[in-house]
Amino acid sequence: MAGVTARRARKQRAFRWIVVIVLGLFFLVPLFAMLMFTIREPDGHYTFETWRQFFDWPQLASTYPDLWTGMRSSGELVLLTVALMLVLLVPTVVWVRLRLPWLRRVIEFICLLPLTIPAIVLVVGLAPVYAWVTYFLGGSPMTLTFAYTVLVLPYAYRAIDAGLSGIDVKTLSEAARSLGSSWGTVMWRVVLPNIRSAVLSASFLTVALVLGEFTIASLLNRTNLQVAVELLGKSSATMSVAVSLAALVLAFILLFALSFAGRRRGQNRRSIRETS
Amino acid sequence: MTTVAHQPDAAPVDQHRDPVPASAKWRAGWRRGRQLTGVVPFFAFIVVFLVIPTLVVAVGAFGSNDGRPTLDNLSALGDGYIVDAFVRSILLSAVTAVIGAILGALLAYALVTAKPDGILRRLVTSACGVLAQFGGVMLAFAFIATIGLSGFVTLFLKDQLGIDLYSGGVWLFDLPGLMLVYTYFQIPLMVIVFLPALDGIRPQWREATESLGGSTWQYWRRVAMPLLAPAFLGSTLLLFANAFSAYATAAALVSQGSPIVPLQIRSALTSEVVLGQQNLGKAMALGMVVVVAVVMWLYAYLQKRTSRWLG
Known part of the structure; x- marks a missing residue:
């Protein structure tokens, strides 16, 4: 039996490395090509001029003002959307669990609805709504936060719902209420700390979605990071490829770091897996 | 949130005394209505940014440029x-x-x-x-x-x-x-x-x-x-x-x-x-x-x- 197991482990290891190497090449070649694209001159020489420019932020901001505004508005959109998502979703989901259980299916259905509505479809319907938003709030890119909150609902809902399923909200909140705490205190000091990892995971999904969003911003004529990069591609191909590569690598490093952080918080693996 | 607060076990609410006992049903409904206010912000947001856009697409697909119902758009899909x-x-x-x-x-x-x-x-x-x-x-x-x-x-x-x-x-x-x-x-x-x-x-x-x-x-x-x-x-x-x-x-x-x-x-x-x-x-x-x-x-x-x- 031991021999069989060892043989199988060897075979599996061979299979694993073949698959990882072959597919790894498929995935690494374009990234490597991006790097080469940014450092190779037409005459075959190598130069790091693009990267020097990229890391010189004040100069970057003055040379490519659109890129800079795009980066800034994407950064601000991330904060706004995470805040709006949490404020809208967490109290509602908790309240429905405690007081209106018959509404739970409805909320779930609504939250998962955006999965069946592609962003390109949503933007068709949002165009008239945003005519009003522009009328009331102006045409700032920050108004995109409403649309992004809708887009992120399915993922955020699933994360938060999974987190709430892991704790006994009812008992916890009744205990807190019977000791005289207000609903605000229950939410802030009892429920939130208990679903911290779910909130973190929902926030992280939101960050990824907002930073990667292009469709809605582009078609509603608002500038965010992706729109700026796409625009840059038309004028300065090298810099746009450099920004893309940097963004991909940065996102990878973030995710990789988070794969350690998530485990260390002592969450059970299932809830993390279900939500990511 | 705090305005809709309830003691979890408090039976029919005291501060709203009703002379007619038969209105227990009404009171339950009123209580339920008060609880519903907790989800109003969420639904308001959903209506504006999800329901209306969906309706715009669904209704617009069946409407002509001047707003009259028509099947022209759908037949143009052919x-x-x-x-x-x-x-x-x-x-x-x-x-x-x-x-x-x-x-x-x-x-x-x-x-x-x-x-x-x-x-x-x-x-x-x-x-x-x-x-x-x-x-x-x-x-x-x-x-x-x-x-x-x-x-x-x-x-x-x-x-x-x-x-x-x-x-x-x-x-x-x-x-x-x-x-x-x-x-x-x-x-x-x-x-x-x-x-x-x-x-x-x-x-x-x-x-x-x-x-x-x-x-x-x-x-x-x-x-x-x-x-x-x-x-x-x-x-x-x-x-x-x-x-x-x-x-x-x-x-x-x-x-x-x-x-x-x-x-x-x-x-x-x-x-x-x-x-x-x-x-x-x-x-x-x-x-x-x-x-x-x-x-x-x-x-x-x-x-x-x-x-x-x-x-």
Whole structure:
């Protein structure tokens, strides 16, 4: 039996490395090509001029003002959307669990609805709504936060719902209420700390979605990071490829770091897996 | 929130004394109404930013430019170029879903055989997360840098091996190019959605097969494959919906012509005044929703089947 197991482990290891190497090449070649694209001159020489420019932020901001505004508005959109998502979703989901259980299916259905509505479809319907938003709030890119909150609902809902399923909200909140705490205190000091990892995971999904969003911003004529990069591609191909590569690598490093952080918080693996 | 506070066990509310005992029912209703105020902000937001846009699309698809009900937009969906776009969109999604599902499942299996907390698995799943969800415009640029006309691989093949990638015309900015780029984000997505199902496979099942005298082939054929089939099909459907809804990559890659539906919607949106067919875009959008809704419904059904064993 031991021999069989060892043989199988060897075979599996061979299979694993073949698959990882072959597919790894498929995935690494374009990234490597991006790097080469940014450092190779037409005459075959190598130069790091693009990267020097990229890391010189004040100069970057003055040379490519659109890129800079795009980066800034994407950064601000991330904060706004995470805040709006949490404020809208967490109290509602908790309240429905405690007081209106018959509404739970409805909320779930609504939250998962955006999965069946592609962003390109949503933007068709949002165009008239945003005519009003522009009328009331102006045409700032920050108004995109409403649309992004809708887009992120399915993922955020699933994360938060999974987190709430892991704790006994009812008992916890009744205990807190019977000791005289207000609903605000229950939410802030009892429920939130208990679903911290779910909130973190929902926030992280939101960050990824907002930073990667292009469709809605582009078609509603608002500038965010992706729109700026796409625009840059038309004028300065090298810099746009450099920004893309940097963004991909940065996102990878973030995710990789988070794969350690998530485990260390002592969450059970299932809830993390279900939500990511 | 605090305005709708209730003591959890406090029976009918005191401060609202009602002289008629028979009004207990009314009071329960009033209490329920008060509880409902807790979800008002959420529903208000949903109505404005989800329900109204959906209605705009659904109603607009059946309305003429001056607002009268008409079926013209829907019948315009039968026009040659729109039908072609739908066919190409479905073909693109189906091909990349199947290729992505098979290769992604292989990669996912390779990861499952590795240590669960090992560095390999962390590296690959993180990379998959980035490529599957973050890509969009950036993946289009990656492929322009790779196999664009002055791309790294294009030049390498031409200079070193004498192979011209584009001897049969430039295909990167057309359907074949889209298929290649889409596969690049479909495989990672498959890894992410299929990995949990593979993790659900218990080693005991294999041991049980072996103790009953079954071979490796029999284990895969009779035990593992039937168990994984719903998950695999479901994930493939999810990949299909993902590719079908994708817009950013195609928009950044294709600047001339509109081979697929999302790009047709783009041109309907950006040039609706010229065309005088404001609502054609809405009809196409409705068509997309119908396709995605059917696919997602099937996916939900298969997901239920999967969770029976591998939940």
